[in-house]
Amino acid sequence: MVTAALFDLSHPAHYLHWHFFQMSVANVIVILLMIAVFILAILLPFPKRRHEP
Amino acid sequence: MSEGGPDSVSPEERKMWTTWVRERAVATLPPEKLLPDRQPSYVSSWIYVFGVATIAALIVIIVSGMILGLKGPEWWHVTGIGRFFNGIHLWSVELFFFAMVVHLWGKFFMAAWRGGRGRTWVTGAVTFLVAIGAAFTGYLSQQNFDSQWIASEGKDGLNSVGIGSFFNVVDFGQMYTFHVILLPVVVVALMVGHILLVRRTGVVPPYPARTSKPAPSPSPAAAPTQGQGGAP
Numbered sequence: 001m002v003t004a005a006l007f008d009l010s011h012p013a014h015y016l017h018w019h020f021f022q023m024s025v026a027n028v029i030v031i032l033l034m035i036a037v038f039i040l041a042i043l044l045p046f047p048k049r050r051h052e053p
Numbered sequence: 054m055s056e057g058g059p060d061s062v063s064p065e066e067r068k069m070w071t072t073w074v075r076e077r078a079v080a081t082l083p084p085e086k087l088l089p090d091r092q093p094s095y096v097s098s099w100i101y102v103f104g105v106a107t108i109a110a111l112i113v114i115i116v117s118g119m120i121l122g123l124k125g126p127e128w129w130h131v132t133g134i135g136r137f138f139n140g141i142h143l144w145s146v147e148l149f150f151f152a153m154v155v156h157l158w159g160k161f162f163m164a165a166w167r168g169g170r171g172r173t174w175v176t177g178a179v180t181f182l183v184a185i186g187a188a189f190t191g192y193l194s195q196q197n198f199d200s201q202w203i204a205s206e207g208k209d210g211l212n213s214v215g216i217g218s219f220f221n222v223v224d225f226g227q228m229y230t231f232h233v234i235l236l237p238v239v240v241v242a243l244m245v246g247h248i249l250l251v252r253r254t255g256v257v258p259p260y261p262a263r264t265s266k267p268a269p270s271p272s273p274a275a276a277p278t279q280g281q282g283g284a285p
């Protein structure tokens with residue numbers, strides 16, 4: 001409901017075409033997000049455990 | 054079992070299959086390795102959390118799927134609470150594959166099959182493939198025009214690769230059985246085996262730093278440890 005209010009979903013999906021390659025914009029966004037999360041997971045420091053006295 | 058621990062097993066008990074299984078299970082995976090309270094220090098990285106994130110998503114998938122299965126298609130299509138649980142099921146699947154793919158990338162670039170972890174890698178890869186089938190049969194089980202469209206397209210796809218005679222993707226009963234029983238059982242069994250293998254061989258370490266000295270063994274036994282919980 002919220003996403004439907006933010007984005008108009010009442011139309012066919014948008015697609016990217018590049019020669020034989022074809023993929024929906026939604027899938028491209030998910031793949032880019034996965035790549036971003038993968039890079040952040042390598043670069044971001046992991047929180048250290050607090051040492052109890 | 055006799056008093057005094059596993060060393061005092063009588064000859065009669067030695068013949069029992071339960072004794073044989075128990076002794077080999079404990080020898081293969083002792084309790085301190087099955088449920089460890091410390092992990093190697095290199096596990097304190099975000100890239101190591103995506104395996105357990107995949108498991109967490111799978112738990113949500115199974116619970117929401119059980120609720121959907123009990124209430125039925127009319128409930129999940131028509132009622133507000135049904136559509137809510139339908140959405141929970143869909144988005145937990147999205148998170149499941151999202152986390153599993155990042156986990157796969159992390160393990161691939163870490164060459165997680167090193168140090169005798171080949172079976173761990175293979176069980177993970179096969180789990181991924183079976184999970185794709187589980188997701189596909191889930192799309193076929195929606196009971197709407199979307200599932201009919203996917204079934205007709207999937208039928209042609211399966212026929213084109215020569216396996217169309219084994220599956221009738223336009224048969225809702227067959228696909229629903231695959232989706233709610235057969236494939237989930239296989240996914241969970243493979244995942245349990247995968248986790249037990251991780252417990253047995255330890256979490257794969259990162260590549261050693263480039264140095265002129267000879268590289269250390271990838272075995273986690275010699276690695277420094279810290280309290281970290283048990284993320285596989």
